[in-house]
Amino acid sequence: MLQVKNISFSYEKNFVLKNIDFSVNKGQNLSVIGESGSGKSTLLRLIYGEYDLNQGEILWNNTKILGPKFNLVIGYDFMKHVTQEFDLMPFTSVEENIGKHLSNFFPVEKKERVTELLEVVELALFSKIKVKNLSGGQKQRVALARALAKQPEIILLDEPFSHIDNFKKQSLRRNLFKYLKEKNITCIVATHDKDDVLGFADKMIVLGDSKIIANDIPEHLYKNPKTPLIASFFGEFNLIDDKIVYSNQLKVVEKSNLKAVVNHSYFKGYYYLIEANLNGEKVFFEHSKSIKKGVAVFLSIYL
Numbered sequence: 001m002l003q004v005k006n007i008s009f010s011y012e013k014n015f016v017l018k019n020i021d022f023s024v025n026k027g028q029n030l031s032v033i034g035e036s037g038s039g040k041s042t043l044l045r046l047i048y049g050e051y052d053l054n055q056g057e058i059l060w061n062n063t064k065i066l067g068p069k070f071n072l073v074i075g076y077d078f079m080k081h082v083t084q085e086f087d088l089m090p091f092t093s094v095e096e097n098i099g100k101h102l103s104n105f106f107p108v109e110k111k112e113r114v115t116e117l118l119e120v121v122e123l124a125l126f127s128k129i130k131v132k133n134l135s136g137g138q139k140q141r142v143a144l145a146r147a148l149a150k151q152p153e154i155i156l157l158d159e160p161f162s163h164i165d166n167f168k169k170q171s172l173r174r175n176l177f178k179y180l181k182e183k184n185i186t187c188i189v190a191t192h193d194k195d196d197v198l199g200f201a202d203k204m205i206v207l208g209d210s211k212i213i214a215n216d217i218p219e220h221l222y223k224n225p226k227t228p229l230i231a232s233f234f235g236e237f238n239l240i241d242d243k244i245v246y247s248n249q250l251k252v253v254e255k256s257n258l259k260a261v262v263n264h265s266y267f268k269g270y271y272y273l274i275e276a277n278l279n280g281e282k283v284f285f286e287h288s289k290s291i292k293k294g295v296a297v298f299l300s301i302y303l
């Protein structure tokens with residue numbers, strides 16, 4: 001179990017994180033979300049032991065995570081941190097990068113392990129290619145596979161799919177999170193993408209104002225987003241009579257007391273997102289067809 005016990009941290013004068021307190025069980029998937037600059041990457045670096053805490057402590061089972069003041073070599077064998085800088089060996093092949101830390105005394109096992117991980121990150125066809133010749137997204141996948149090679153007990157993933165295109169992202173995400181669950185590897189994911197969270201995270205924490213503003217299961221936070229910040233993570237929303245109403249919870253009806261005038265229809269694939277004016281405020285709702293600018297519609301809320 002990972003225990004983050006009431007930690008605070010500042011790079012310079014101001015606190016980036018204050019009184020952060022949470023725990024993650026073995027094998028759980030925790031998402032960390034928050035606006036840019038809210039401290040997600042910093043939190044991951046602190047858990048990895050990259051900086052010294054101003055206050056509090058972090059424990060993995062019975063091991064206290066120590067920062068550079070108390071630990072000559074940063075990091076621990078049981079934990080891996082995949083950052084935005086992939087730190088790969090550019091002039092060696094994909095498979096050599098993935099197997100870098102695996103023992104050559106067990107060549108069969110090493111080959112099997114590398115092959116297994118190449119499948120997880122869908123790079124089997126690129127095994128012999130030198131890393132310098134890969135795209136950014138492919139490099140990110142090599143970095144993920146390399147972090148898993150020695151099977152850590154806990155993995156910290158900072159925006160793990162940020163460089164991966166939409167064609168690959170869905171299946172890679174499923175493969176990776178399924179693999180981590182099967183191997184009972186605890187994972188903490190800092191992300192901006194709700195698709196990294198919904199369907200995968202057991203719990204999510206939301207950072208704001210240097211603190212944890214929510215810590216719950218994604219379904220609860222989606223259904224009851226306590227703040228506009230939380231709602232905005234999940235999708236387009238409106239504030240109507242101080243209530244948060246997602247755009248898919250606002251529907252066109254024959255008659256109601258919410259009369260809006262359409263401004264614009266955005267094609268979104270299987271629906272249109274309609275922007276309209278309701279009593280001088282902009283509102284968004286989803287509709288099966290586009291609606292012409294200037295048309296008046298009546299809306300009703302379906303929570």
Ligand SMILES: Nc1ncnc2c1ncn2[C@@H]1O[C@H](COP(=O)(O)OP(=O)(O)OP(=O)(O)O)[C@@H](O)[C@H]1O
Nearest residue numbers: 011012016034035036037038039040041042043190
């Ligand atoms: N090495 C550093 N020295 C000083 N300040 C830093 C350093 N790294 C980050 N910061 C500051 O700490 C705050 C949190 O940064 P952090 O990168 O943790 O946020 P984040 O939530 O991960 O952002 P993003 O979503 O944009 O990656 C920011 O105000 C940032 O400017």
